[in-house]
Amino acid sequence: MSEAGATAAHDAHAEHHELGFIRTYIFSTDHKMIGRQFIFASILMLIVGGLLAMMMRWELAWPETPVPFTSWISEPFMYPADEDSTVGAVEGLSEYVDPYPGANFAKSLGSVGGAHMDPAFYNSVFTMHATIMIFFVVMPFMVGGFGNYLIPLMIGAGDMAFPVLNMLSFWTAVPATIMIVYSFFVEGGAAAGGWTMYATLSADPTLSGVDTGADLWVISLLILGVSSLMGAINYITTVVNMRAPGMTWFRMPLVIWSLFVTAILLLLALPVLTAALGMLLFDRTMGTSFFMPGGGGEPILWQHLFWFFGHPEVYILVLPAMGVTSDILSTFSRKPIFGYKAMAFSMIALAFLSWIVWGHHMFVSGMNPVLGTAFMLTTMVIAVPSAIKTFNWLGTLWGGNIRFTSPMLFALGFVSNFVIGGLSGIYMASTPVDIFIHDTYFIVAHFHYVVAGIIFGMFAALYYWFPKIFGRMMNETLGKVHFALTYIFFNLAFFPMHFLGVGGHMRRIYNPLQYEFLHDLQWWNVFITMSAFCLGLSQLIFFANFIWSLIAGKKADKNPWEANTLEWTAPSPPGHGNFETTPTVYRGPYEYSSPLVKEDWLPQDRKLGPEAVTASH
Amino acid sequence: MMQWLPEDVSPYGGSIDALFYFIYYITAAAFILVTALMIIFLYQYRRDDSRRAVYTHGNTGLELVWTIVPALVFIGLGLASKSIWEEVKLNVPETDVEIRVTGKQFNWEVLYPGPDGEFETADDYQVDNDMHVPVGKPVRVFLGSKDVIHSLFMPNLRFKQDMLPGRLIEAWFQANKAGIYEAPCAELCGFGHSGMKGTLYVDTPEDYAAWYDKRWPPAETNGSDASAAETTEEVLASGAVMDAETMPDAEAEPAATEEEAVSAEDVPADSAAQ
Structure with a gap:
């Protein structure tokens, strides 16, 4: 049988080649290739988004001094500086804080191709940093990339339900990506209204000074919404219809649960964003007044629509990382996940509750204060399923036999960051406290712990499934060093932002020195910037490891982690059609250290003797 | 932490700050609890091929505890916040x-x-x-x-x-x-x-x-x-x-x-x- 299977795989392989280069690598309908395309595209965009963050951090640490390596950017975004003006600009900082931290560093590095940043360009930079990281990194990586790769493999299907739709989903995301990057190069620069694009600033080009760039932002996200919608329909259909024999709902891995719930959220949330973006585009280009009070519109309507989409969006981003973390914690603790059903139902609860908490973004927006109380209470309720998940992760570790591999370390890092991000959310859920910390660095710290913390989930997923996806192992030592540095500098960069927020430091300002009450906090900004640079540099280890392993990594076995789920029964990498024979599922995904077998893992598709089958539900 | 909040000169700021510190102590306690358990578990249950992991799928009693306790804490926080919010937002004093x-x-x-x-x-x-x-x-x-x-x-x-x-x-x-x-x-x-x-x-x-x-x-x-x-x-x-x-x-x-x-x-x- 295995010989026949090998022949079948070989035939599939041959057929795969017959498709030719373009059908195999570019316009592929194979979910695995589409998954890889999404992963590569989002890693490229991660570099863009990361570099934008570095520019921002420089500006915040040493305001209005030349930013190194930026002199290639033309006016009116960056203004050229020579060495004398660099030194002068840095020395000028001591007027505010004396001695100014990191002045020598800023002087020497700022003179290397340094240029002055225009404040309007700074607004574009943080707007695009957030837009890229949310819509073009985390979403395509986790949902587009791993959603595509894992769903058919983990439920035992040969491909997605609609392979052509799947291909279209990726190739619709490409023009959206090109458009968002291109928007930097049009007259007036890229969108500068913040990723939330609050009207009326966003609705009238004369108010922000950005015309075409913001239109491209809107159109790009409209197109991206179509792409995600096609993906969502595909995922839902595939999970509902194409599960292998025996793969009941409660035998699905939690990562599949998370992607399924995410797809439903996408399907329901995106139309709201699309409607809002449509209205915004009409206001901008056709003179309608959905959000402009002058014509009878209402700026706060945008906020209601945006956050009605935006809060489910937060769970769209974080749920897959939670699912990945659950799978990895169980695998490397060699233990069943603690409270499987509690984990699945808490994700469903998060999905439902995410629709009725959007007003917590708007406590000081001018919304009726009575409504604020209602949204505060729903927000307090949504914290409960997050707490349930955290405690169940701890329960999974308890009594385990823990293997500290790179994916495990990153999954633990995700849990650790999620705990901090979850707890800091409580401050802002409390309406009176939010009055003070709203729109300060406290919220910046909070959402980076949650959303940038997802990067740990992304790395966990990549290190874990890399052998399956690319057929080679990544270097474990480099992976561990990468984790240690990333974890340390992530916390050094983002934790002090809480202190800034408590001190009242507003977000989205480009020169904190313009405010006297922030002068004493400025050294934190320098500290954060230094940590952020180290965080950025640490990623070079990842890129080196990633590229080296792609080319010359050790060949991976079918099941290098001794894991239970179905993808590990397919070859590494799986051929066209995934499985040599359609697997039959006999049990849940987390039967580690089961007393039924000698080994400490028991794959979902392994058939045991009749008495053993009865014993293991 | 105390001195990081800017000086408060308002009549209701004291209540807001007190609520802030109240949340601070609760979240600090939760953070220490979770982090300490995590570190202990990671050390205690590190890989040891001479033993097997505990084979368990969960515990309904524990699930109930860690659902109900956080829920009660959050409801308490919600009620405390509600009264201060109303003091700040809804009880507007008379003035000329x-x-x-x-x-x-x-x-x-x-x-x-x-x-x-x-x-x-x-x-x-x-x-x-x-x-x-x-x-x-x-x-x-x-x-x-x-x-x-x-x-x-x-x-x-x-x-x-x-x-x-x-x-x-x-x-x-x-x-x-x-x-x-x-x-x-x-x-x-x-x-x-x-x-x-x-x-x-x-x-x-x-x-x-x-x-x-x-x-x-x-x-x-x-x-x-x-x-x-x-x-x-x-x-x-x-x-x-x-x-x-x-x-x-x-x-x-x-x-x-x-x-x-x-x-x-x-x-x-x-x-x-x-």
Whole structure:
């Protein structure tokens, strides 16, 4: 049988080649290739988004001094500086804080191709940093990339339900990506209204000074919404219809649960964003007044629509990382996940509750204060399923036999960051406290712990499934060093932002020195910037490891982690059609250290003797 | 942690800060609990091939505990927050001090109603960025915007409220300590958002009276001349209104110069006020 299977795989392989280069690598309908395309595209965009963050951090640490390596950017975004003006600009900082931290560093590095940043360009930079990281990194990586790769493999299907739709989903995301990057190069620069694009600033080009760039932002996200919608329909259909024999709902891995719930959220949330973006585009280009009070519109309507989409969006981003973390914690603790059903139902609860908490973004927006109380209470309720998940992760570790591999370390890092991000959310859920910390660095710290913390989930997923996806192992030592540095500098960069927020430091300002009450906090900004640079540099280890392993990594076995789920029964990498024979599922995904077998893992598709089958539900 | 919150001079700030610290202790306890358990488990249950992991799928009792306990804590926090929120937002105290602050790219336009207590009358006084209020008295503030959404943020008063074009939002604050406080804009409002700020002058009763009498001389308050003399045009001519171009320079100055600038343009005889 295995010989026949090998022949079948070989035939599939041959057929795969017959498709030719373009059908195999570019316009592929194979979910695995589409998954890889999404992963590569989002890693490229991660570099863009990361570099934008570095520019921002420089500006915040040493305001209005030349930013190194930026002199290639033309006016009116960056203004050229020579060495004398660099030194002068840095020395000028001591007027505010004396001695100014990191002045020598800023002087020497700022003179290397340094240029002055225009404040309007700074607004574009943080707007695009957030837009890229949310819509073009985390979403395509986790949902587009791993959603595509894992769903058919983990439920035992040969491909997605609609392979052509799947291909279209990726190739619709490409023009959206090109458009968002291109928007930097049009007259007036890229969108500068913040990723939330609050009207009326966003609705009238004369108010922000950005015309075409913001239109491209809107159109790009409209197109991206179509792409995600096609993906969502595909995922839902595939999970509902194409599960292998025996793969009941409660035998699905939690990562599949998370992607399924995410797809439903996408399907329901995106139309709201699309409607809002449509209205915004009409206001901008056709003179309608959905959000402009002058014509009878209402700026706060945008906020209601945006956050009605935006809060489910937060769970769209974080749920897959939670699912990945659950799978990895169980695998490397060699233990069943603690409270499987509690984990699945808490994700469903998060999905439902995410629709009725959007007003917590708007406590000081001018919304009726009575409504604020209602949204505060729903927000307090949504914290409960997050707490349930955290405690169940701890329960999974308890009594385990823990293997500290790179994916495990990153999954633990995700849990650790999620705990901090979850707890800091409580401050802002409390309406009176939010009055003070709203729109300060406290919220910046909070959402980076949650959303940038997802990067740990992304790395966990990549290190874990890399052998399956690319057929080679990544270097474990480099992976561990990468984790240690990333974890340390992530916390050094983002934790002090809480202190800034408590001190009242507003977000989205480009020169904190313009405010006297922030002068004493400025050294934190320098500290954060230094940590952020180290965080950025640490990623070079990842890129080196990633590229080296792609080319010359050790060949991976079918099941290098001794894991239970179905993808590990397919070859590494799986051929066209995934499985040599359609697997039959006999049990849940987390039967580690089961007393039924000698080994400490028991794959979902392994058939045991009749008495053993009865014993293991 | 205590000294990181800016000094509070408002009547309700104490409650907000107390709630903040209450949440701080709860979250710190939860953080320490979870982190300590995690570290202990990671050490205690590190890989050891001589034993097997505990084979368990969960524990319903534990699930109930860690569902109900956080739920009760969150409901408690919600109720505590609700009462303070209502104290701040819904119980607006009676007062006769009213101002109107209108955001515009990139200044606060401050409008005082003058002796008649009515806005949009001839004795109004309008100035950019300078808010004069008496110490220890509630101030009713009407917030609006001319262009985009701004947000009036006064850290020392624990006050923040967005200002929407097309709406006049009523709010209140009270400063219990005389002094000069910064009042930045907290909502992204365009290329000049960074650096958009006003100054709140919380005057002692004497200083406030002096400022008020200078603006609306007592002998002439009933005369139409005085009202006419304080039209916006005259104030503009006197240089009290700074336009966007001159703002950055003024902001870059330290506090002492700001005071001088104000005394020069506003109340020359009043330099002893601060």
